[in-house]
Amino acid sequence: MTDDAAHATDTEAVLWDIGGVLVELRSVREGYAAFVAELAADAGRDPDAALETWQSVLGDHFRGREGNQYRLARDGYEKATAALFDGDPPADWLETFEAATKPALRPEPGAVETVEALAEAGYRQAIVSDIDTPEAHRMLEAFGIRDRFDHITTSEAVGYTKPDERMFQDALSALDVAPERAVMVGDRHSHDVTGAAALGIRTVGYGEEAWGDQADHEIEDLREILELLGVES
Structure with a gap:
């Protein structure tokens, strides 16, 4: 980690990505697999083949976007699920998806305790993530840290994905914090x-x-952020 402790006292806000930072990506994929396995069992289909189809359709959905314009993940989930049922997904597919994926979610090591420590130390926190808004709330609520965030910026709300500057500006404006006093x-x-x-x-x-x-600090453990900002863990 770069030694830049002189900036610690200048920082007012910490901006967080979700997938791969607060939420372990492997757990997200495990949730997808659990969802598809449940559908496959109900339809009498091979779960591995069903998952391969589901993932392929979802990937095509995201690859079809133009530039940094966002495509809703839930639209992709619906397309992928429909592909398993000849274009006609079960009416309750979204409820099944949420019920199957939530138990699989795991936070990245140190994520929850770091968010909690920063909140206790008085830092303002916001999400800046390429994600659907309801899904962002659901993930944070699963870890019991939704109320630790003063604002949630999602690509669904803004219409664009990072690195589009509108994503970051939305969070800064909501927090009323200058760029140089924030950390992403x-x-x-x-x-x-x-x-x-x-x-x-x-x-x-x-x-x-x-x-x-372009990285001012390079870390392997999220708890290093506390050291960077001079917060006692």
Whole structure:
């Protein structure tokens, strides 16, 4: 981690990505698999083949977007589910999806305690994530930390994905915090880090895919953020 403790007292807000930062991505994929397995069992289909189809259709949905314009994840989930039922998904597919995926969700190591410690220390916190709004709330509520965030910026609400500057500006405006007094924590250099850095937000790259020349700090454990900001854990 870069030694930049002189900036710690200047920081008022911490901006967080969700997937791969607060939420373990493997747990998200496990939830998808549990959902599809339940559908496959009801339809008498092979679960592995059903999951392959479901993932392929979902991937095509996201790849079909134009530039940084956002495509709703739940529209992709519906398309992928419909593909398993000849274009006619069960009427209660969304309820089944939420019930199957929620128990699988796991936070990244140290995520919950770091969010809690920052809140207790008086830092304002916001989400800046390429995600549907209801899904963001559902994930944070699953970990009991929804009330630790002063604002949630999602790509559904803004209409664009990171690194589009509107994502970061939305959070800064809601918090009424200047870019130089905020820190962005993300796991992708090309989205989270470069997008935030372009606005003058200090950046914390979590994991190797976020490390690079635009990352002010490179960490492997989220609890390092507390040290960076001088917060006692």
